[in-house]
Amino acid sequence: MSTIDPNMELMAGFIEENTLLLDTLDEIMIESEKSKNISEKNISEIFRIMHTIKGNSGMMGFETLANMAHSVEDVFFIFREDPSKLNIVQDSIFDLLFQASDFIKNEMDALQGGDAEHQDPQPIIDQLHKQVARMNGESGAGAKEPAPAAGTPNAPAAPAPAPSAPDSLAHSVNGYYHVQVFFEEESRMENLRAYMLLSQLKDWCENLESVPQSPESDSSLTAQIVKNGFYIRFKTASTSEDIMEVIRNTVEVKTASLISEQEYVAAGGTPLPKQVEAPPAEESHVPQADTAPSTPTPAPSAASSAPSSAAPKGVKQNLISVNQIKLDHLMDLMGEIVTAESIVASNPDLKGLTLDNFNKSMRELRKLTDELQDVVMSIRMVPLSGTFQKMNRIIRDMCKKLDKNVNLETFGGETEVDKTINDSLADPFMHMIRNSVDHAIESPEERRALGKPEAGKVTLSAQNIGGDIVITVSDDGCGLDPVKLMNKARNQGLLTKPESEYTEKEIYNFIMQAGFSTNTQVTEYSGRGVGMDVVRKNIEKVGGTISIDSKLHVGTTFTIKIPLTLAIIDGMEISVGNIIFTLPINSIERSIKITSNDQLIHNTDGTEMIMLYGQCYPLIRLHELYGIETSVTNIFDGIVILIEYGEKECCIFADELLGEQQVVVKPFPVFLNKYDIKGYGLSGCTILGDGNISLIMDANSLLHLNER
Amino acid sequence: MSDIQSVSTMVEGDMSDRYLTFFLGETIYGLELFRVVDILTIPPITPVPGIPSYIKGVTNLRGKIVPVIDVRTKFNQMEIEYTDKTCIIVVVIHDMQVGLIVDSVSDVVTVEPNEFTNPPEFGGNESNKYLSTIAHTGGRIILNIDCEKFFANDLDMFSIGGI
Numbered sequence: 001m002s003t004i005d006p007n008m009e010l011m012a013g014f015i016e017e018n019t020l021l022l023d024t025l026d027e028i029m030i031e032s033e034k035s036k037n038i039s040e041k042n043i044s045e046i047f048r049i050m051h052t053i054k055g056n057s058g059m060m061g062f063e064t065l066a067n068m069a070h071s072v073e074d075v076f077f078i079f080r081e082d083p084s085k086l087n088i089v090q091d092s093i094f095d096l097l098f099q100a101s102d103f104i105k106n107e108m109d110a111l112q113g114g115d116a117e118h119q120d121p122q123p124i125i126d127q128l129h130k131q132v133a134r135m136n137g138e139s140g141a142g143a144k145e146p147a148p149a150a151g152t153p154n155a156p157a158a159p160a161p162a163p164s165a166p167d168s169l170a171h172s173v174n175g176y177y178h179v180q181v182f183f184e185e186e187s188r189m190e191n192l193r194a195y196m197l198l199s200q201l202k203d204w205c206e207n208l209e210s211v212p213q214s215p216e217s218d219s220s221l222t223a224q225i226v227k228n229g230f231y232i233r234f235k236t237a238s239t240s241e242d243i244m245e246v247i248r249n250t251v252e253v254k255t256a257s258l259i260s261e262q263e264y265v266a267a268g269g270t271p272l273p274k275q276v277e278a279p280p281a282e283e284s285h286v287p288q289a290d291t292a293p294s295t296p297t298p299a300p301s302a303a304s305s306a307p308s309s310a311a312p313k314g315v316k317q318n319l320i321s322v323n324q325i326k327l328d329h330l331m332d333l334m335g336e337i338v339t340a341e342s343i344v345a346s347n348p349d350l351k352g353l354t355l356d357n358f359n360k361s362m363r364e365l366r367k368l369t370d371e372l373q374d375v376v377m378s379i380r381m382v383p384l385s386g387t388f389q390k391m392n393r394i395i396r397d398m399c400k401k402l403d404k405n406v407n408l409e410t411f412g413g414e415t416e417v418d419k420t421i422n423d424s425l426a427d428p429f430m431h432m433i434r435n436s437v438d439h440a441i442e443s444p445e446e447r448r449a450l451g452k453p454e455a456g457k458v459t460l461s462a463q464n465i466g467g468d469i470v471i472t473v474s475d476d477g478c479g480l481d482p483v484k485l486m487n488k489a490r491n492q493g494l495l496t497k498p499e500s501e502y503t504e505k506e507i508y509n510f511i512m513q514a515g516f517s518t519n520t521q522v523t524e525y526s527g528r529g530v531g532m533d534v535v536r537k538n539i540e541k542v543g544g545t546i547s548i549d550s551k552l553h554v555g556t557t558f559t560i561k562i563p564l565t566l567a568i569i570d571g572m573e574i575s576v577g578n579i580i581f582t583l584p585i586n587s588i589e590r591s592i593k594i595t596s597n598d599q600l601i602h603n604t605d606g607t608e609m610i611m612l613y614g615q616c617y618p619l620i621r622l623h624e625l626y627g628i629e630t631s632v633t634n635i636f637d638g639i640v641i642l643i644e645y646g647e648k649e650c651c652i653f654a655d656e657l658l659g660e661q662q663v664v665v666k667p668f669p670v671f672l673n674k675y676d677i678k679g680y681g682l683s684g685c686t687i688l689g690d691g692n693i694s695l696i697m698d699a700n701s702l703l704h705l706n707e708r
Numbered sequence: 709m710s711d712i713q714s715v716s717t718m719v720e721g722d723m724s725d726r727y728l729t730f731f732l733g734e735t736i737y738g739l740e741l742f743r744v745v746d747i748l749t750i751p752p753i754t755p756v757p758g759i760p761s762y763i764k765g766v767t768n769l770r771g772k773i774v775p776v777i778d779v780r781t782k783f784n785q786m787e788i789e790y791t792d793k794t795c796i797i798v799v800v801i802h803d804m805q806v807g808l809i810v811d812s813v814s815d816v817v818t819v820e821p822n823e824f825t826n827p828p829e830f831g832g833n834e835s836n837k838y839l840s841t842i843a844h845t846g847g848r849i850i851l852n853i854d855c856e857k858f859f860a861n862d863l864d865m866f867s868i869g870g871i
Contacts, residue, residue: 336771579754626757669766669775671804672759674862680757687768693754 014060015108016321021049022105023386029101030392033094040083046097047076053104058192059199065107066192068121071128072100078135089131096131098397099124176207177240178264181230181247181256190225191215197250198232205234205243211268231259231267324419327380334376335664338568341369342661343689373568382422384462384471385413390426391433391460398437405444405454406437411461417469421542421562425471428535432473432558433458435532440477440556450553452476474557480550482507508548512536543667543683569665571686573658573694574641576622577630580694581654582663582686587699589642589649591657594635610640610651617642620702621653625680630655645699652702661689665696681705726818727843729850730797730810732780737810738817738843738852739799746798747813750790763862767807769798776807782858783838801859817850819843827851 028045032038038046050073057065075093078085086093103124110119181197183190194215201208211231212221236243240258247256345362388410395408417425441447441456448454462471482504489495489510495502512532539546544562571582592612594600601609601616608619619640623630632638632655640651663686668677683698727738728747746769753776755765762781766773776796780787793812798805827839840854856863 626755628755666773668756669773669804669806671775671801671806671859671862672756672763672766675759677756677758682757685754685766685773687771687773691768692752693766693768693773695754695756 014056015112018053018056018108021053022101025049025101026393027389029094029097030396038086043076043079043083047073047080050076055192059196064121065104067125068100068103071125072097074132075128078132085135088135093131096127175235176233178259178261179232179247179256180259181232182254184252184254191221193252194225194230197247200246200250201234205236207235209233228267231264233264330376334373335568337369338662338664339687339689341365346689380419381416382419383414383416384422387422387426387429388413388460391429394430394433395437395458404437404441404456406441406456406458409457409459412463415462415464415469424538424542428538431535436475436477440475442478469562471560472557474555476555479552479554479556480508481552485510508550568662570660571663572660574654575656575658576654577628579628580658580688582694582696585660587643587645589644591639591641594640600635617649617651619651619653643699643702645703648703650703726816727850727852728816729814731812731814732785732810736814736848736850738850739797741816743799743855744797745800745805748796750794750796764809772805774798774805774807776809778809799855801855802863817845819845
């Protein structure tokens, strides 16, 4: 079947919503599996999720997905009726549900890649059916829902499926038409197909009504639709032929025929308004309504145009999902505005003029753009908890496979980061956690022998420190063995200096080099030596750094530092020769004009220090560091800036401070990735008001530079 | 900005046999036309520390930050002062834009298949190892640059220095 909607936006929305739902599902399942029980609230939540997925998939024409969701729904339908039944199938149900969720997830991924459905859902569906049967077998009662045409009482006043009989009647009553539709046999989920049909007709018709009302809201109506057909009434400006054409061309519609109003009313529809001002007292009119099984009948919606608002949505009403491309564009525009504003404010035409009013307006504008910028940034911020949550699932699966016992603890999941950063963190986390569980954490027996608690622990924590987000991933496993790492590095010829000169940290860093794997055994999860270098690259891509700390037999901690936002910073422009650098304001402590020769201290190794307020700071002369020609080489002529990062401080020497400006941070071109520009104390570039490029300095790496 | 700008969009159809030619001194070189996205006069270039001397720095190309390579330096030829004829040809390699500084841009030529010969395998100077073919066309000899080879040194991503 191929009804893949050409409308990509609809598709994207479908994938997005289902992915969200599946994430929630995973979360609930993990929690439930831990407590070995599914609370009633969660049962209905899962039921709702599956129902929505089924509805969405049905609407998009993905039968496999809809069937899968339907089978899961069947299982939860029973739980919902009688939670105690959970005990009967407890042993296998969780695995099965995870499989089902993975199945749908994989399909989603495939769709995202533009593929059509390709997996075979039958094994899982069969399993699910088996569970349903097991529960029913034990109790004899329960699921009435699964099979579409199962055990519904006979419907009294319905015409037999002989669709073309009343063709000769006058069909149009005041422009109203009545149509009876039958769907293909075995097309499944006729209620959703009916809903799709209604949605399709919405564009063509007014005053759309149907029997049954809101078919999508209750899957038990399926049987009724199969048996009696689906009745529609509408008013249209188009000709009846056109509309019939639309209906007949709808997917899985077998026959559609015009009927008289009387037949429509007989089938349970409300008579036309002019005859009776029909209150929506459906129950009395609808003989078929009581054929519905125990699920509640749909809320009688007043004779409105279309039953589109019936899908359960909960609190989601207040959220809208926006294509990220639009947000990126918004962000770019924001950057342009900030730049444009700077161009206006520091326009050379204004030099030397007294412009009180202009300056006042400029300040006002600045305030507004600042605020706008904050809002734009905050839109892009997402909490890390979602990514953290996903790790739960990975740990669970690995524990099952590897027969280990590992708990995940997370702290600071509410910490928010830019969406781009959040997305680029999922992969590194996964690699690190896999490494931890696979290599670091010992088997329960080993752990017992070592006197550690049997269950290993992996901790994920995030917090805001200064302008950075600091995330740690730590485990209480075996730790890294510097001796082993050194041997391995030697064998692979990775050493670049005498062995004795390597610090412990440098040795740990070997594991982040390409092709370096300490595990001799390649497993499904790790050991191929790709992984940690990918982790490092991914993190560096978003401007972050990663460091390792480890203690043999105690555990390993990875610390990741990432700038809070990549986008816009307050910068101080400083000139060296004819080059302009930008230094983030928040790393500047103060700037000083040196007046006395006593303040300058020459070390024997050629480096210099500055004495300020009774303290000694190392001095970096930027023109020497970057090899720039400048006329300002005398310490008295230029300016000394005291920069700080964390606990560390140092002084840099530049020609002149040019002024403060907000700048949009852009990364260095990818082409230059090979070169160690960051090692020169630079973190990125920005485009200045005049279109020139300024390099952005990074206090942290400048300070490191000084240490070397 | 030159009038040859966006040659690539002007020319439709298969561009595989078309080359943009430029001068370094008296020598004519050719670049595969489909790689060329822009030709500009020399904009201000911001030098960047820690990169090879043939990469002159970065420049602002309509809001994009693009590295610029001096082809003379790359070919071990003497650097000359930039004039108003000096151009930057912006090419695309592996989805990245890179600017190439050349003495001057000549024109676009179509080379017939029988006009190609292979470059000499041995000897020759620094520039020869970056050539794909040599074309004799219209009484001129054009040395066609193989961009993959030309940028190979910079694209070698797996030798990222220490951490």
